[in-house]
Amino acid sequence: MAVHSYNNIKEKIIERYLFVCALISIFVTISIVLVLLSETVSFFRDVSIIEFLTGTRWAPTYTPSHFGVLPLINGTLLIAIGSSIIALPVGLTSAIYLSEYANEQTRGIVKPVIEMLAGIPTVVYGCFAVLFVTPIIRKLVPETEIFNAASACIVVGIMILPMVSSLSEDAIRSVPHTLREGAYALGATKYEVTTRVVLPSALSGILASFILAISRAIGETMAVTLAAGATPNITLNIFESIQTMTAYIVQVSLGDTPAGSIAYKSIFAIGMVLFLMTFGMNLISQWIRSRYQEVYE
Amino acid sequence: MNLQEKRRRKDQLFAVICLASTITGILLLALLLCDIFVKGFSWLSWDFICSYPSRFPERAGIKSAFWGSIWLILLTAAIALPMGVSAAIYLEEYAPRSRLTKIIEINIFNLAGVPSVVYGILGLALFVRGLSLGKSLIAGALTLSLLVLPIIIISTKEALSAVPNSLREASYGLGASRWQTIRYQILPSAMPWILTGSILALSRAIGETAPLIMIGALTFVAFTPQTPLDPFTAMPIQIFNWISRPQPEFANIASAAIIVLLLVLLTMNAAAIILRRKYQKKLQGQ
Numbered sequence: 242m243a244v245h246s247y248n249n250i251k252e253k254i255i256e257r258y259l260f261v262c263a264l265i266s267i268f269v270t271i272s273i274v275l276v277l278l279s280e281t282v283s284f285f286r287d288v289s290i291i292e293f294l295t296g297t298r299w300a301p302t303y304t305p306s307h308f309g310v311l312p313l314i315n316g317t318l319l320i321a322i323g324s325s326i327i328a329l330p331v332g333l334t335s336a337i338y339l340s341e342y343a344n345e346q347t348r349g350i351v352k353p354v355i356e357m358l359a360g361i362p363t364v365v366y367g368c369f370a371v372l373f374v375t376p377i378i379r380k381l382v383p384e385t386e387i388f389n390a391a392s393a394c395i396v397v398g399i400m401i402l403p404m405v406s407s408l409s410e411d412a413i414r415s416v417p418h419t420l421r422e423g424a425y426a427l428g429a430t431k432y433e434v435t436t437r438v439v440l441p442s443a444l445s446g447i448l449a450s451f452i453l454a455i456s457r458a459i460g461e462t463m464a465v466t467l468a469a470g471a472t473p474n475i476t477l478n479i480f481e482s483i484q485t486m487t488a489y490i491v492q493v494s495l496g497d498t499p500a501g502s503i504a505y506k507s508i509f510a511i512g513m514v515l516f517l518m519t520f521g522m523n524l525i526s527q528w529i530r531s532r533y534q535e536v537y538e
Numbered sequence: 539m540n541l542q543e544k545r546r547r548k549d550q551l552f553a554v555i556c557l558a559s560t561i562t563g564i565l566l567l568a569l570l571l572c573d574i575f576v577k578g579f580s581w582l583s584w585d586f587i588c589s590y591p592s593r594f595p596e597r598a599g600i601k602s603a604f605w606g607s608i609w610l611i612l613l614t615a616a617i618a619l620p621m622g623v624s625a626a627i628y629l630e631e632y633a634p635r636s637r638l639t640k641i642i643e644i645n646i647f648n649l650a651g652v653p654s655v656v657y658g659i660l661g662l663a664l665f666v667r668g669l670s671l672g673k674s675l676i677a678g679a680l681t682l683s684l685l686v687l688p689i690i691i692i693s694t695k696e697a698l699s700a701v702p703n704s705l706r707e708a709s710y711g712l713g714a715s716r717w718q719t720i721r722y723q724i725l726p727s728a729m730p731w732i733l734t735g736s737i738l739a740l741s742r743a744i745g746e747t748a749p750l751i752m753i754g755a756l757t758f759v760a761f762t763p764q765t766p767l768d769p770f771t772a773m774p775i776q777i778f779n780w781i782s783r784p785q786p787e788f789a790n791i792a793s794a795a796i797i798v799l800l801l802v803l804l805t806m807n808a809a810a811i812i813l814r815r816k817y818q819k820k821l822q823g824q
Contacts, residue, residue, distance in 0.1 A: 248715060251717070252715055252716060252717050255717050256628075256632055256716075256717075258624065259624050259625070259627050259628035259632060260628050260632070262621050262622075262624035262625040262628060263624075263625040263628040263629050263633070263642055264642070265621060265625065265687070266625065266642060266645055266646045266649060266687065266688065266691065267641070267642060267645055269649060269660075269684055269687070270645055270648075270649060272660060272664060273652070273656065273657075273660050276659065276660055276663040276664065277656075277659065280663070330559070331559045331562055331563065332559075334555055334556045334558075334559035334560075335556065335559040335560040335562075335563055337556045338556035338557055338559065338560045339560065341556075342553060342556055342557065343560075351560060351564065354563075354564055354567060355560070355563045355564065355567075357567060358563065358566070358567050360738075360741065360742075360745075360803065360807075361570070361745070361800070362744075362745025362746070362747065362774055362799065362803075363745070363747065363748075364745070364747040364774045364777050364778050364781075365570075365574070365745075365777075365796050365799070365800070366570075367778070367781065368574070368777065368781045368789075368792055368793065368796060369570050369573060369574070371781060371789075372573065372577065372781075372789055372793070373569075373570075373573045399566050399570075402563055402566075403563070406563065430545050430546065430548070430549040431549055431552075431553070432545075432548050432549040432552040432553075433545070433549075435552070436552075453651065456651055457651070459653070460651075460652070460653025460654070460655065460656070461653070462653065462654065462655045462747075462748035463747045463748055463774075463778065466748075467778070467781060467782070487653065487655050487748070490655050490658075490659070490752070491655065491748060491751055491752075494658075494662070494751055494752050494754065495751060500667060508659065509659060509663075512655070512656055512659045515653060515655070515656060516652065516653075516656050519651060519652060519653055519656075520648055520651075520652065522651075523647070523648045523651040523652075524644075524648060527644060527647060527648075
């Protein structure tokens with residue numbers, strides 16, 4: 242009897258301990274929000290929120306200083322769009338190849354190889370951009386600056402490619418075979434089956450993978466810091482130097498900025514914008530997947 | 539050209555495009571590795587691994603960065619693995635189908651997508667300044683632990699959910715309690731996959747740069763850390779520092795350091811595969 246109740250208590254304690262561990266993830270989210278919020282609020286005591294959201298100059302160290310976030314957002318979106326133009330089509334078509342064309346053996350080799358691209362540290366992509374991609378671009382387009390958005394777009398595109406191809410492939414493969422066979426029976430070619438039957442059925446998963454990949458590109462830090470430069474700039478010219486939100490945060494923390502200064506506080510405000518953008522996109526991606534997923538019997 | 543012919547052409551063209559995209563991905567990987575290898579290989583030597591960084595490229599090495607990274611990864615593993623695996627056990631084996639469980643699960647997926655630089659800001663405010671740990675190894679390891687925690691939880695959960703229910707029922711049928719079932723049946727049979735997932739998560743941590751820059755890891759460290767409270771540098775930071783310098787020799791040194799970093803990553807992945815094989819054999823032998 243004593244042994245029994247001892248065991249019961251032990252079981253209870255273990256369950257409690259495991260529950261606390263599971264709660265830690267909630268605490269992490271809450272502390273991210275609190276940490277960002279507290280310094281952001283104090284940042285907005287010095288800088289008006291209107292100037293921050295609508296200003297077109299970001300010059301935190303100049304006198305008078307300017308804190309318009311639009312140039313940084315422009316830089317971030319330029320990289321996100323540029324890398325998507327590369328990664329989304331290539332990723333989706335290679336997902337189609339792996340799921341619809343490749344045999345099991347080819348797929349077993351090719352898929353891990355492409356996923357290796359995701360395992361390479363981002364600072365390595367940064368070096369690749371600086372040492373390899375930028376010199377080539379400068380040879381093709383001589384007026385390109387040393388630091389330029391094009392080179393960053395290309396390497397970030399390579400970086401998010403495996404995410405698109407891997408997640409899209411999962412979505413495409415989960416479309417049941419009966420659907421394909423039905424279309425083949427009607428005399429459709431493989432192209433027609435894929436584009437008119439398989440892809441529409443897998444659309445929610447594919448869209449979700451696109452959004453996740455774009456969100457990854459928005460948060461990408463080292464490659465854009467190394468390749469795209471540190472010039473906050475409102476431009477659509479990918480051969481110019483720009484600065485993204487993430488690169489600005491790194492730039493400030495590389496210098497010895499004293500805590501409490503306005504430049505120090507500004508990284509929390511930028512961090513907040515970054516966090517809201519990526520967290521929001523991740524939520525949307527999950528919502529699309531759960532809301533529009535087609536359920537098959 | 540009749541309609542039939544047109545459809546056939548389109549079909550073939552599409553197959554070629556899909557194949558070409560896939561090959562593009564593989565070629566890019568090969569190109570990246572070749573470029574790094576060509577630039578860095580001649581700088582790679584035993585001296586390079588055993589020397590401290592220097593202003594002179596021919597004398598620079600990655601001793602402090604290498605040991606910094608090893609310290610960092612061991613500390614991160616010691617902090618993040620017990621927490622992550624425990625959280626996953628709760629969510630997979632205990633959690634009721636409640637609203638709170640659902641929120642926790644969605645939250646974990648979202649945390650996995652938060653940019654690493656944001657974790658760096660969190661680490662800076664929470665550990666470096668909040669707990670006054672300074673720019674120490676332990677502050678870096680705690681920051682990286684928060685970063686890899688969601689990845690460990692997700693992969694462990696998948697490993698646990700792959701364990702067949704019959705195993706649980708048989709264990710309960712013999713009168714085992716919930717914890718006994720988990721401890722003696724479920725964890726051992728899920729262990730190969732838990733290990734693989736954890737090592738992959740840790741290999742993500744070893745390549746992270748931005749969060750360590752945020753917490754102020756030093757780039758010029760001419761000593762190896764002795765305690766978790768020592769300041770440190772790590773391989774990715776050293777690579778970042780070298781590649782940012784104007785002298786072209788440092789670009790080659792950075793490539794050499796990348797080769798070392800990639801070799802460490804490769805070793806970790808190989809270890810994951812070997813461990814998994816070993817455990818699987820043991821299980822089958824039982």
